[in-house]
Amino acid sequence: MTTPLLEIEDLCARAGDKEIIKDFNLTINEGEVHAIMGPNGAGKSTLSYVLCGKPGYEITSGSIKFKGRDLISMSIEERAREGLFLIMQYPVEIPGVPTTAFLKHAVNAIRKHNHESELDTMAFIKMVRETGKNLGIDAEMLKRPVNVGFSGGEKKRMETLQMAVLKPDMAILDEADSGLDIDALKVVAGGVNSLRDGKRSMLVITHYQRLLNYIIPDFVHVFANGHIVKSGDKNLALELEEKGYAEFIRDKA
Amino acid sequence: MGGLIQDIKLRGHDLPKLEALREKGRNSFLSQGLPTPKTEAWKYTRVRTLTGNDFVIEETKVSKCSCKQHQTCCCTDQSFSLPFDAYEIRFCNGKLQNDHFHLPEGVEALPLTEAFDDPDIFHLLNKSFDMDKFPFAALNTAYLEQGIFLRIGRDIVLDKPIAFLYHTSGGLKRFACLRNLIVLETGAQAEMIEYYHYSGAPKSEYFNNIVHEIYIGRNAKLRHYAVQNEAFKAVHIALTAVKVKENGHFESFCLQKGADLARRETHVVLQEPDAKTNVNAVYMMNGWATLDTTTDVEHLAPHTLSGQLIKGVVGGQAKGVFQGKIHIAPKAQQIEGNQLHRALLLSDDAEVDIKPELEIFADDVKCSHGAACGELDAEQLFYLQSRGIGAEEARQMLIEAFIDEAFQTIENPSVREWIKSI
Known part of the structure; x- marks a missing residue:
């Protein structure tokens, strides 16, 4: 049995006085795509922030292991360098920081961590342009400051790139x-x-089923009241689309 | 305070012509005394360092630098050169070093002591400020001797900047008083750099008291850059007093990074219609320093324009001070005056004191001012770190991004890159 990529056990976390994640369990193995669906305000975003180490959230009990290592004790940047990436719901604008410089720093920080040689500007730009081309993303966006003045769609394209x-x-x-x-x-x-x-592996957090028509998950979990209340395959998402989340919220209430 | 004002008559050249003015300076300083927290213009900047601290002007009849025995000195160490071509005027430990100025035709430079033989030049002294309101300029007047007179002739456009390089070497508690008189005649255009730096022990205690008097003629333009990077126990107090005539333009940028106590005060008088000024600045410090940026723009004539952008980054237990005044005289209609100050506090013990002042006595004016301080944006920091960028590097990126807006006001790209690299 290989070590799971991500293993969350009995996780409880809160923001301020509010307990948002309660006894949460989830295991994601290499190559798996998991979808977490749930009603608005259920704490789905909190889960993603807790995984990435965003300040402002307190883990009160439980454990998170990433590649078999304790994730909770790692800094934000260590998690990223170890291979965790979050496509944010609302990427922040950073005036004055050119996207190219920012992304080059990020790439080289991770390469250094992996004992790879750092890329010079030419090699970096070539790599980004090619990657962008394959994805149909115009690398012109790189010339602007990070996310500044980007439309919602442009921001998500940049996250994807x-x-x-x-x-x-x-x-x-x-x-x-x-x-x-x-x-x-x-x-x-x-x-x-x-x-x-x-x-x-992917963890797709979404309110609607729509995205899952394009990213077909291996597993679908329903997240309500701070933890997973039901798990299934991709058909669960279709079921939720039809019936809504009321059943799960009512069950608990 | 005693140490600052002893034996004025014994210093340097015997200049009977100057005695009356020096005496006035001495009396003015003595009657004002060192500023206290009750002195309104100095309420945020304490000059405790100066009380009971015996700074001395070097006892020498020789006006040349006497530090050649030191390993590093501006006279021997070319690392104090600028990374671009400039007409260099060097001062070392408060003494002018140039025998020749190698300036192009139409530009005249003279040591002050020689320039005063010309009554027209002598007449310009202390005419750009009222020394009874500036105690340190009064003190500077009491010790008047070192400095130059620089005149850029009518319609002369300089091909490269004139750089005033002020170097201090470690050791003694030196006290230097410098005065430069700068005149741009009608239509003249020039760039000027003031660069303050040191060599030797970084803990050197010294006190530089500098006054620049700048007269900008009709249609003339001066771009003025000042970089204060003194040793971290040094005291630096500077007044730049500028008068701008019709359609003249004084554009300035000041970076303060060094010293334990520093105040750079820029006082611009827009005397005639269509005169303009931009007074931009950046201050950055850690440790225990107090860095003060004070501006005062007086709009005396209609259709005059001023803009100010000041950005500060303060960490450790340091203190930043920004005082900015815009004064608009009763007959000065159709004025535009804008001022924006932003500061970033990097630690809980860092402090920034801000005093913006608008005095408007005319009714047809457009004025704006804004002053704020804040911390690094936690969301931005998280975003950068979540991409693998280390916390310290991410902070640096955000600090640089914050400051950069002010650096971008420096129009000369070589100067901009140099200042950013300091």
Whole structure:
């Protein structure tokens, strides 16, 4: 039995006084794509932030192991360098930081961590352009400051490009489809699918089933009241689309 | 305070012509005294370092630098050169070093002591400020001797910047008073750099008191860059007093990074219609330093324009001070005056004190001012780190991004890159 890529056991986490994640369990093996679906406000985004180490969330009990190592004790950047990547729901704008410089720093930080030689500017730009071309993403966006003035669709394209360039072992998509038109959605899904190689894993967090038409999950979990209340295959997503989440919320209430 | 004002008559050249003015400076300084927290213009900047600290002006009849025995000195170490071509005017430990200025035709430079033989030049002294309001400029007047007179003739456009390189070497508690008089005649255009740096022990204690008087003629333009990178126990107090005539333009940028106590004060008087000024600055420090950026722009004539952008980054237990005043006289209509100050606090003990002031006595004016301080944006920091960028590197990227807007006001790209690299 190989070590699972991600193993979350009895996780409890809170933001301030509010307990958001309660007794959460999930195991993701290499190459698997898991979807977590749930009603708004259930704490889906909190789960993604807790996994990436965002400040402001306190883990009160439980454990998270990534590649068999304790994830909770790692810094934000260590998690990223170890191969965790989050496509954010609302990527922040960073005026004054050119995207090219930012992404080059990121690429080289991760390469250094993996004992690979750092890329010079020429090699980096060539690599990014090629990656962008394969995904149908215009690298012109790189000339602008990070996310500044980008439309919702452009921001998600940029997130996808970053993911493809940084080649994580596990990508978390936090509501990657929110505010996207169908074209942008296809680009994002295309980017994710191009990274599916039987080894990389994905955790797709979404409210709607729509995204899962493009990124076909191996497993679907229903997240409510702080933990997974039901698991199944891709058909569970269709069922949820039809019946809604009321059943799960009512059950608990 | 005693140490600062002893034996004025014994210093340097015997200059009877200057005695009356020096005496006035001395009396003005003594009657004002060192500023205290009750002195309104100095309420945020304490000059405790100066009380009871005996800084001395070097006892020498020789005006040349006496530090040649040191390993590193501006006279021997070319690393204090600029990375671009400039007309260099060097001061070392408060003494002018140039025998020749090698300036192009139409540009005249003279040591102050020689320039004063010309009554027209002598007449310009202390005319750009009222020394009874500037205690350190009064002190500077009491010790008047070192410095140059520089005149850029009518319609002369300089091909490269004039750089004033002020070097201090470690050792003694040196006290230097420098005064430069700069005149741009009608239509002249020039760039000027002031660069303050040191060699030797970084803990050297010294006190530089500098006054620049700048007269900008009709249609003339001066781009002025000042870089204060003194040793971290040094005291640096500078006044740049500027008068701008019709359609003249004074554009300035100041970077402050060094010293334990520093105040750079820029006072611009827009005397005639269509005169313009931009006063931009960046201050960055850690440790225990106090860095003060004070500006005062007076709009005396209609159709005059001013803009200010000041950005600060303060860490450790350091303190930044920004005081910015825009004064608009009653007859000065159709004015535009803008001022924006932003500071970034990097630690809980860092402090920034801000005092923006608008004095508007005319009714047809457009004025804006904004002053704020904040911390690094946690969301931005998280975003960068979540891509694998280390926390410290991410902080640096955000700090540079914050400051960069102010650096971008430097129009000369070689100067901009040099200043960013300091």
